[in-house]
Amino acid sequence: MxxxxxxxxxxxxxxxxxxTEKVYLEASIAALRTLGYTDGVTELCHAMIGIPGPDNERTLLNHFGDDFPLDDVNRLFAVNAAEILHAGMxxxxxxxxxxxxxxxxxxxxxxxxxxxxxxxxxxxxxxxxxxxxxxxxxxxxxxxxxxxxxxxxxxxxxxxxxxxxxxxxxxxxxxxxxxxxxxxxxxxxxxxxxxxxxxxxxxxxxxxxxxxxxxxxxxxxxxxxxx
Structure with a gap:
């Protein structure tokens, strides 16, 4: 060759x-569902894999509207991901x-x-x-x-x-x-x-x-x- x-x-x-992508995906979906966002969230989160966090935040705001509780989602995401990764990277x-x-x-x-x-x-x-x-x-x-x-x-x-x-x-x-x-x-x-x-x-x-x-x-x- x-x-x-x-x-x-x-x-x-x-x-x-x-x-870690599975961790991020699971943590993201769980955060959104906790706040009542259920329709199409799995597909939306899949589309955000490999994209920088700030760009994903803009995607969420564009998708759900300006009143989307971004700070709450980020907080829940961080808590969820930390719990999953607690056992090790x-x-x-x-x-x-x-x-x-x-x-x-x-x-x-x-x-x-x-x-x-x-x-x-x-x-x-x-x-x-x-x-x-x-x-x-x-x-x-x-x-x-x-x-x-x-x-x-x-x-x-x-x-x-x-x-x-x-x-x-x-x-x-x-x-x-x-x-x-x-x-x-x-x-x-x-x-x-x-x-x-x-x-x-x-x-x-x-x-x-x-x-x-x-x-x-x-x-x-x-x-x-x-x-």
Missing amino acids: TRWHVAAVLLDMDGTLLD PLKRGVIDLLDAIEAAGLPKAIVTSSSRSTAAEHLRLARIDHRFDAILTRDDVSRAKPHPDLYLLAASRLGTTANACVAIEDSNPGVASAHAAGAITLMVPDIVPPTEQSRAKCAAVLPDLDAAIALLATRSVLPVRA
């Missing part, structure tokens, strides 16, 4: 490395193997997330992988977050390269749009929401899990072949 000449690996956080299967393989290949790696800097720092700390990245890029670092390409362009620059010399691994359609627009070789490992046809067209591959991503990157001479 064709060798990919890769200088760095860029990794989404929620839903890709951390198994769950990792997606294959995360440690992926990080080990990237390090064995001598490639720098960065987190590229729509979360805030404080949230990313806390969640990576709870997952005990915060020390394993050369850079952590969040929505606080750019004026336009995903699905715009700015985060990926900045992440590549921080690692001393360009986005088209990077592999990006994402789980969401907005994330795929961001990485592809930046010019990165984009792999999608879907979490909750399946890839759209547009996302499939933007990906070098859509894979079932991170183990499959490791195997593909090994065939492309990006990562070492497993013994």
